[in-house]
Amino acid sequence: MAKSSIRATSSGLLSFREAPAILAALRKLDTEADAIICDGHGLAHPRGFGLACHLGVICDLAAIGCAKSRLVGEHRAPGIARGARTPLHHRGRRVGTVLRTRDDVRPVYVSVGHRIDLAEAATLVLRCTTRYRLPEPTRLADALVSRLARSAA
DNA sequence: GCGACAG
DNA sequence: ATCTTGTCGC
Secondary structure (H helix, E strand, O other), X not given: OOOOXXXXXXXXXXXXXXXXXXXHHHHHOOOOOOEEEEOOOOOOOOOOOOHHXXXXXXXXXXXXXXXXXXXXXXXXXOOOOOOOEEEEEEOOEXXXXXXXXXXXXXXXXXXXXXXXXXXXXXXXXXXXXXXXXXXXXXXXHHHHHHHHHHHHO
């Protein structure tokens, strides 16, 4: 698909593409989830309601957005050390935290999804990133998907 | 009006 | 996201 046409107009609609599959997967879990760490944004969104918000409200669970890149907002560069952070603002509002999860790696964009505040969200992300840039749950999911994609070929 | 734009 | 080449570090 051309990167310019449909992709451009569908920006900010990640929820509508991925939420159905994610919800189906959550229903298959043997154990009940306590919180959801999303590979995408929460409040740091064009309409203030990203994937993490959708999933949190629908599942009535704590949810946080932990995106690999910026969608909206402005910020300064956080310090170079793990744990360093800087606020993300959009339209005069604090919508997230740009957090360095490892020394000298690109920071992640943390934002509130549902039933959790920004400080707690950042803390949880840090607790899940003792070893890699992205939260362990996200890494495990990515690894599983690429493994399945490989075996499907 | 044009470009930017989570994964 | 997906693909691909090249480099870096444990």
